[in-house]
Amino acid sequence: FAADAQRNGDLHRDYIDDRNAKSQDTLYTMSNGAPYPHPYEAQRVGENGPLLLQDFHLIDLLSHFDRERIPERVVHAKGSGAHGYYKTTDPIDDLSIADLFQAGKQCPITIRFSTVGGESGSHDCARDPRGFSIKFRTEEGNWDMVANNTPVFFLRDPAKFPHFIHTQKRDPATNLTHADDSTAFWDYLSQNPESIHQVMVLMGDRGIPDGYRFMNGYAGHTLKLVNKAGEWVYAQFHFKSKQGIKFITQADSASKSPDHSQKDLYFAIENGEYPGWDVSIQTMKPKEAEELWEKQKINVFDLTHVWPQGQFPLRKVGELFLNENVKNYFAEIEQVTFNPAHMVPGIEPSADPVLQSRLFSYPETHRHRVGANYMQLPVNAPKVAYRMANFQRNGNMAFYNQGPRPNYLSSIEPISFRERAVDLDKTHGHFIGEAVTFLSEIRPEDFNAPRALWEKVFDDGAKERFIGNVSGHMANCSDKEIIKRQIGIFREVSEDIASRLEKATGVEGYPGIAGLRFNGTHNGMAKDKSLRNAN
Numbered sequence: 001f002a003a004d005a006q007r008n009g010d011l012h013r014d015y016i017d018d019r020n021a022k023s024q025d026t027l028y029t030m031s032n033g034a035p036y037p038h039p040y041e042a043q044r045v046g047e048n049g050p051l052l053l054q055d056f057h058l059i060d061l062l063s064h065f066d067r068e069r070i071p072e073r074v075v076h077a078k079g080s081g082a083h084g085y086y087k088t089t090d091p092i093d094d095l096s097i098a099d100l101f102q103a104g105k106q107c108p109i110t111i112r113f114s115t116v117g118g119e120s121g122s123h124d125c126a127r128d129p130r131g132f133s134i135k136f137r138t139e140e141g142n143w144d145m146v147a148n149n150t151p152v153f154f155l156r157d158p159a160k161f162p163h164f165i166h167t168q169k170r171d172p173a174t175n176l177t178h179a180d181d182s183t184a185f186w187d188y189l190s191q192n193p194e195s196i197h198q199v200m201v202l203m204g205d206r207g208i209p210d211g212y213r214f215m216n217g218y219a220g221h222t223l224k225l226v227n228k229a230g231e232w233v234y235a236q237f238h239f240k241s242k243q244g245i246k247f248i249t250q251a252d253s254a255s256k257s258p259d260h261s262q263k264d265l266y267f268a269i270e271n272g273e274y275p276g277w278d279v280s281i282q283t284m285k286p287k288e289a290e291e292l293w294e295k296q297k298i299n300v301f302d303l304t305h306v307w308p309q310g311q312f313p314l315r316k317v318g319e320l321f322l323n324e325n326v327k328n329y330f331a332e333i334e335q336v337t338f339n340p341a342h343m344v345p346g347i348e349p350s351a352d353p354v355l356q357s358r359l360f361s362y363p364e365t366h367r368h369r370v371g372a373n374y375m376q377l378p379v380n381a382p383k384v385a386y387r388m389a390n391f392q393r394n395g396n397m398a399f400y401n402q403g404p405r406p407n408y409l410s411s412i413e414p415i416s417f418r419e420r421a422v423d424l425d426k427t428h429g430h431f432i433g434e435a436v437t438f439l440s441e442i443r444p445e446d447f448n449a450p451r452a453l454w455e456k457v458f459d460d461g462a463k464e465r466f467i468g469n470v471s472g473h474m475a476n477c478s479d480k481e482i483i484k485r486q487i488g489i490f491r492e493v494s495e496d497i498a499s500r501l502e503k504a505t506g507v508e509g510y511p512g513i514a515g516l517r518f519n520g521t522h523n524g525m526a527k528d529k530s531l532r533n534a535n
């Protein structure tokens, strides 16, 4: 982070200086820089008289205090982070022109890990996916990888996201979360069965990682890599922990500190045990994506599915390490803004509709959460190899306002442009058609990967804990019909899961989903056609 502040001029250097200054080397002043004798003083009319309006010191102190809070992230509010670096070990210049993937390249990074549903003061050991966001400060701009610790997600229809998240937020009336009342949570899941793979992971051992060092990261979304010739492939990014995977059981989670993951990360770095991850990719040619859909019904734009690693093997690209704790949590982690739309030449979005929606949602929330000029904050500002320029000016806190340079495309003082390296307009014709209103449909293939998880990955102990985790959470679900439906969905994964859950919950589930209509997903597996449409 500190490495090459100089590329960005004096403002960032000032921040670095300030970040490293010791208290002993400072002088107490008011916010205008005027020295003030003592921070506890206030001006009064005599010893027992009223306060004075002219006491700017006191008024400014209180007013600033009143404004200390910014909105917390609407999701992923509780998090931890650190700085470090990425280096390319195995260049992929055959696949992408991205500067950071060329031989010998290295760049500073910041990572923020998080839980998803809880508030900023919530428990680190919640059963929840974990966020895994990486800001790569490349010489050609910032690339933000806003990933999770699970390769799949709960949904593939973007409009469902706020609904699903609301089921994990406080109830409008009771103000309780799903820890106390899990009815809404299971109601949603039992009406949207494409969530099942993510539910299996969430309720399994990986549902509570033992701190952030011991988990992997996955882009989940398909991206595109573009090379010099303008050819492109689809790509999935994986970040594999060099520390291995460790988890905490539900029972053990209760005894952990609410800041377990924060402590673990901070002190590991403080003690010089720098955590690292291997960066790898899976790639797929457009033709292969068509075949994958035709033969195996796996759509590369559907992040409830993974790409089979036997068919699309991992190829290592590089490594990243965290070796520097933040000096100021608010400035460097609370105000850091990760945005999936921050891409660099050589990396492009795919047509995944959830990704496309995120490209809008993140910068939108950043303007609200941090302010219009959030990109000017030192932790967010690009550290590029050239002096950057554009025509964005003014707004609150425009402290880097591009000097006296023209604020329009001037022919008198022209700025320079880089030629387009490749034609970036090539889309995948096979998947493009007429505009439609779309809601996804549940298919038998949606249960294949969850079934493999149960049958081939979970051992006996993991299965037992899984049943305990699901039935324990369902104990706070007040509607039996919801449990019946969810067991019906689990039965499509495995009869074994369903019958064990029936025993554990005392509720007899539906025999499967053939007789169900879902309000969130078309049921492509319904026997009776009238049940197929979501209502």
Ligand code: HEM
Residues within 6 Å of the ligand: 072, 073, 074, 075, 076, 079, 112, 113, 114, 130, 131, 132, 133, 146, 147, 148, 153, 158, 159, 161, 218, 219, 220, 221, 336, 337, 338, 354, 357, 358, 361, 362, 365, 366, 369
């Ligand atoms: C944070 C929206 C899906 C990973 C956020 C934030 C919003 C958001 C508004 C808060 C950002 C901030 O205040 O800085 C959405 C929407 C989604 C979606 C609308 C779907 C339509 C996903 C998916 C993933 C993901 C699929 C992972 C594959 C994250 C992470 C953060 C985050 C890691 C935390 C970023 C940080 O550390 O600052 N999301 N999200 N989200 N989201 Fe999503």
